Amino acid sequence: FKDGSAPDTSAAGVRALVAARTHLAASEVTDVLWSSDFRPRAALADRFRDGRIFLAGDAAHVHSPAGGQGLNTSVQDAYNLGWKLGQVLRHDAPAALLDTYEQERRPVAAEMLGLSTRIHRGEAGRGAATRQLGLGYREGPLSTGAAGALRAGDRAPDGPLPDGTTLFDTLRGPHFTLLVVGTDAELPPLDPELVRVRELDAYAPYGKGVFLVRPDGYVGWAGDDARGLAEWLRGVGASVARYA
Template sequence: MELNSVKEADVLIVGAGPTGLTLAVDLARRGVDALVVEKADGLFPGSRGKGIQPRTMEVLDDLGVVDAVRDAGGPAPVGMVWQDGARVGEHVMFEPAEPSEAEPYAGPWLLPQWRTQEILQARLTELGGSATFGAALTRLAQDAERVTADLSDGTTVLARYVVAADGGRSTVRGLLGIGMTGETIDPKPMLVADVRIPALDRDNWHLFPPSGDQGFLSVAPLPGHEEFQLVAQFADGDTPDTSPAGVRAVVAARTHLTADQVTDVRWASDFRPRAALADRFREGRVLLAGDAAHIHSPAGGQGLNTSVQDAYNLGWKLGQVLRHGAPPALLDTYEAERRPVAADMLGLSTRVHRGEEQRGRSTQQLDLGYRGGPLAAGAAGALAAGDRAPDGPLPDGPRLFDAFRGPHFTLLAVGTDAPLPQSLPAIVRVLRTGPYEPYGKGLFLVRPDGYVGWAGEDATGLGAYLARVTRR
């Protein structure tokens, strides 16, 4: 890219992590011109956000990458507790869950974050998009029509909207002066690293409890890959040594393994568990998503998942405003819907970290929704507007998720012959099916992100709702 060049885009996405890449993929399939910029020279190299929850698997299904995710990862193994070099018993890490017709994914699914990002980047490339690396944001200004962003590579970007997906230390959030309110969950620092330990079996998630002045250490095999993710807790005031020698020393001190049995240290970092929420998710034409908007403890595997779902919520709304004539006020619903969800997930992550709640149904994120929110209108059968739309079989072979897949709305008539409006926007597809218990009987307008936006026993009020989210 030439110095002092000027580029134009519908949306500038700052950050090429899971949030930014998910949003870029969603916008690309909607025909929205999005530019992704990342200050690092390449994709994040570590396993950090390794647990993909069932609801996020549904998102990845819709985006066309779930097969790649399933091929590259695997289910979480049973925990194995070690004491004095001997196995002393199994520990169930997650409450068991089985897939069903309505909920086809049971998780969590383990996949290192670097591989998730590779899969999303490949999908973005397939859709004609790309990411620019080595380009940090240095300046941001906006007016009523657009945002002007200067990058460290000499490029100026003129965009209709900017999305901050640049992590917990978000440059965008800092330039906007948006504060974060939160707390330190645990003063004890943590070390996380990707290591190779051929001497350790990959059948279990290996757990080494605290002993004396040593904190706990866990070693989780990353399915489909040769590495383990190592997590170690240190005493308050300690500074973890993230060098290869430091990582090896921790393993030798807290397990029956020797330092030289750690044959490779691929990546390492340290952090202090914290929970924080941005004071607002929007400033004019700039919106915050992912860790730029909320910072979680890694316990419970909620951070990456909540971030991906931020992008999924925002993507269809930007698409409707930029390509389908929806009122710009539709973007106001992003913060109204996602900030309460993020706050709830912060509380859940904190409780799991402190041992006050188990990793179970609540961490799967299947029960999250937007009931009572600004885009939830009506109820019918077994569902109210704002609920997640369940999957299920269709008489002609495909499943409901197959019918929902893509950037459109679906008007679903379940077990009813209620008449439908003669004229509907082109982006709304109509599907009639027989009775199905997870829905009951009624009409359901399923949003592009898989939630029921409007529901009723007949079509009364449907036209008014559609006028809020698309051009008639």
């Protein structure tokens, strides 16, 4: 309890609590078969990587069950780390790419841990933040540039496509996606297995520009044209030079 007193888990204590917090009378609680004192645990690892060891999900952060932020954050950890491991192990990306996992994910986990704790204590309510659709990495080490309505680090917006599919359908998978929106910018040579290109008419959630979307659905690089794109791709193991 907030006053520091220990909860009364006896049958009488449970009846009194139910009567105080619900529309039921104490006498309507006829049997108490089992009761316990639940105390949530909140914890955040000091670091998410130590050499070849990586922490993700509940190994990295433990949340109150209020709202499900712990599960959502854990799934995001896994995807963030997964695509980076794939690039290093299969596509010769610099090993330093793995350091960006902690740099991007630990601040997100810390923020969600604080939010879920406040919700559990009744100090905050559920809202847009608990849905986690506004999370991003604008200040992260892999975010470069801006164009149209977006900055690198933003979550890539969805939208309908003329063939009846959606942008999220295009993004789905372990590949990078280069969206060329409302421009005829000249592109560097790209490996189609690693980077899939989709040209679109100008679209309000994006505006106009060139947007490189990471496998986890976040804009990694953005620009009015493609200058600087090749350098960014080399840094994540999607080098264009060897495919030219």
